[in-house]
Amino acid sequence: MRVVLSTYGSRGDVQPLAGxxxxxxxxxxxxxxxxxxxxEFAQRLAAVGVEMVPVGDSVRGLVNGRPPAPGDFPRRVAALVAGFHEAVxxxxxxxxxxxxxxxxxAVAGAQAAAEAVDARFxxxxxxxxxxxxxxxRPFEFPSQPYRPELTGNRELWEDNVRTMNALFREQVNAHRASVGLPTVDNVRDHVFTDRPWLATDRVLGPWPQPAEREVVQTGAWLLADESPLPxxxxxxxxxxxxxxxxxxxxMPLSGAPDAARVAVEAARAHGRRVVLARGWAELAPADGGDDCFAVGEVNQQALFPRVAAVVHHGGAGTTTAAALAGTPQVVVPQIVDQPYWAGRVAELGMGVAHEGAVPTVGSLSAALGQALTPEVGARAAAVAGEIRTDGAELAAKLLLG
Structure with missing residues (x-):
């Protein structure tokens, strides 16, 4: 049986598919x-022997380049729908x-391709x-704010249909018509389907009940990493x-250009050394102190159990890796789902959610002070013992069964 896995996003979108x-x-x-x-995505997939079909523009280039003009959005949407339909x-x-x-x-293009080929989606x-x-609440697109009189979650999700239609329906339906598929009125629900899957751990990212929608929660899709640390x-x-x-x-951290200096000074305030991951923000030590070590791509599964705390943006992958290591976290959320993961870290007591996307030495030092307490360390260790690691295996069996 042939299975096509499709995504357009950052490492946090690609790595679960590799798993x-x-x-x-x-x-x-x-x-x-x-x-x-x-x-970097092609290398990660090649390392586990999986063929990658490149589609669209470089995501890193888009993130670190000049912001596209608002008027270019419809063209970019149409290109992604068509590109992923063709590739899938x-x-x-x-x-x-x-x-x-x-x-x-990209998901809409993949869905249309599955429909045209008669493959399960x-x-x-x-x-x-x-x-x-x-x-x-649903994520709010900056160009499509929700009406201020809508305050309940159900009302906001109903309005989200309008939002998604306004942003994507014209281009999705134009493409569907061009390849002989029927057009759809509610583009969001058609693409999401009536039985979506949720690839998150039930402790870290639960699907609360009661809920109107049937969701198949498999657990997080983890990719084992056996590479040694440098x-x-x-x-x-x-x-x-x-x-x-x-x-x-x-995260490029364009709004926090001195994030590396802030982080190093906040850690030093607690007498701690720093491992600084460069990432897409190209973080680098501000001075030549021997208490700071900069790294590129590194095995988080091997590194996180050996650090006192993990300060990060709140991506699902980093949150899960730190939780599995039983290491306290300080989450400085930037966009989309990251405030959710910051909230979960705080609710579970295994770390601290930093208030705001731009830390100062004072705010980050205070958050680190809370995360480094014995109580948070004990709670982080306890949560680690509750997390399952068989999500990808379960999903694979469901898919092939």
Whole structure:
């Protein structure tokens, strides 16, 4: 059976598909992944023996480049719908399966391809807040604010249909008509389907009940990493007390250009050394102090158990990796689902949600002070024991069964 996995997003969107791909291949499936053409994504998939089909523009280029003009949005949506339809349709087979996540137009293109090829389609959310629920609000697009008189979650999700139609329906329906598929009135619910999957851990990112929508929660799709830590990093870790890890993943942090200096000074205020992950913000030490070590791509599964705290942006992958390590977290959320994960870290008592996206030395030092207490450390260790690691295996069996 051939399975096509599709996404358009950052590492947090690609890595879970890599984890699922590994389990699918172990069960005998043929797997291809349609993803952005960024070199780091291709390398990550090649490392686990999965073929990648590049689609669209580089996500890192879009994130770090000049913001696109608002008037260019419809063209970009149409291009993603068409591009992912073409790539997925070429890779899929009748009776096979297509699993899609990421930016909505790419998912819509993958869904249309599955429909045209007569393959099973599964939409998967990588965080609960992507799916309609009376227990949380929908994400608000800056260009489509919700009416101020709407305050209840159900009302906001009903208005979200209008939002999604305004942003995407014209381009999605134009493409569907061009390939001989019927147009749809409610583009959101058609693409999300009436039985979406949720790839989050039931402790970290639960699907609260009661809920009107049937959701299949598989658990998080984790990719085992057995790569060793660089020798220089291991030597740094061995040379003193556990440092604080600071990394913001795929976030450019354009609103916080001195985030590296702030983080290092906040850690020093507690007598802590720092491991600074460069990420897409290109974080770098502000001075030549020997208490700070900068790293690029690194095995978080090996590193996080050896640090005193993890300061990060609140991506689902980093949140889960730190939780599995039993290491206290300080989450400085930036966009979309990151405030949700920051809230969950705080609610579970395994860390601190920083207020606001731009930390100061004072605010980050205060958050670190709370995270480094014995009570938070004990709670983080307890939560680690409750997290399951078989989500990708379960999803693969459901898909092939």
């Amino acid at each position: 699922l791909a590994v389990k699918l291949r172990e069960l005998g499936a043929q797997v291809r992944v349609c993803a952005p053409p960024d070199e 349709a070429a890779a899929a087979e009748p009776g096979g399966a297509v699993v899609a996540t990421g930016f909505f137009p 599964v939409y998967v959310a990588l965080q609960p807040t992507m799916l309609p629920s009376p227990h949380h 020798a220089e990093l291991s030597a740094f870790l061995d040379a003193g007390e556990p440092p604080v890890y600071v990394g913001f993943g795929s």
